Amino acid sequence: AVVSTQSGHYGREHGETLAMMGLTLNCLGRKEEAYDNVKRGLRNNLRSHVCWHVFGLLQRSDKKYEEAIKCYRNALKWDKDNLQILRDLSLLQIQTRDLDGYKMTRHQLLMLRANQRAGWVGYAIALHTLGEYENALNVLQTFRK
Numbered sequence: 217a218v219v220s221t222q223s224g225h226y227g228r229e230h231g232e233t234l235a236m237m238g239l240t241l242n243c244l245g246r247k248e249e250a251y252d253n254v255k256r257g258l259r260n261n262l263r264s265h266v267c268w269h270v271f272g273l274l275q276r277s278d279k280k281y282e283e284a285i286k287c288y289r290n291a292l293k294w295d296k297d298n299l300q301i302l303r304d305l306s307l308l309q310i311q312t313r314d315l316d317g318y319k320m321t322r323h324q325l326l327m328l329r330a331n332q333r334a335g336w337v338g339y340a341i342a343l344h345t346l347g348e349y350e351n352a353l354n355v356l357q358t359f360r361k
Contacts, residue, residue: 231261238282242274250274265295272304299327306338310345317343318358332361 234257242250254274258267272287288305292298302325309318319342326335336359343352 229256229260231257231259231264232266233257234260235264235267239270239273242277247274247278253311265291265293265298265301267303268294269301272301276304276308281308284308285312285314291308299325299328300329310342315342315346319346 227297233268234253238250238253238257240250241247241253251274254267254271257264257270261267268287268291274286275281275284275287285305285308288301288308291301292305295301302321306318306325308323309315309321319339322335322339322342326339329335340352340355341357343349
């Protein structure tokens with residue numbers, strides 16, 4: 217598959233379009249072009265949660281986890297309740313052993329989707345990893361009610 221970096225004149229400098237093109241190029245192994253596109257996209261739209269999220273995905277793919285977390289946090293400044301960004305952030309927080317951050321993010325996910333089992337279980341796991349066993353058990357018992 218060939219991905220052209222020359223899009224039509226309407227989207228040539230559209231930030232989110234450039235970011236998504238960068239994500240595609242990254243998947244094709246064209247990392248340098250991918251970063252160039254995503255950075256151009258960010259320059260054209262610093263307030264886009266999509267651009268920041270994609271930049272974080274690229275950083276994560278290169279195992280630059282702390283940089284990816286910064287990107288996800290920037291994305292959340294512009295779309296604070298975005299479930300996918302919050303999930304991606306929580307995964308990196310547990311991976312980098314930022315347990316307090318993981319707990320806060322899992323709590324935010326629970327509050328956004330209190331009717332979903334995964335939110336309750338994720339928050340209970342966060343409490344358990346911090347040694348808050350009684351609280352973790354209470355969260356699970358509350359969900360069962």
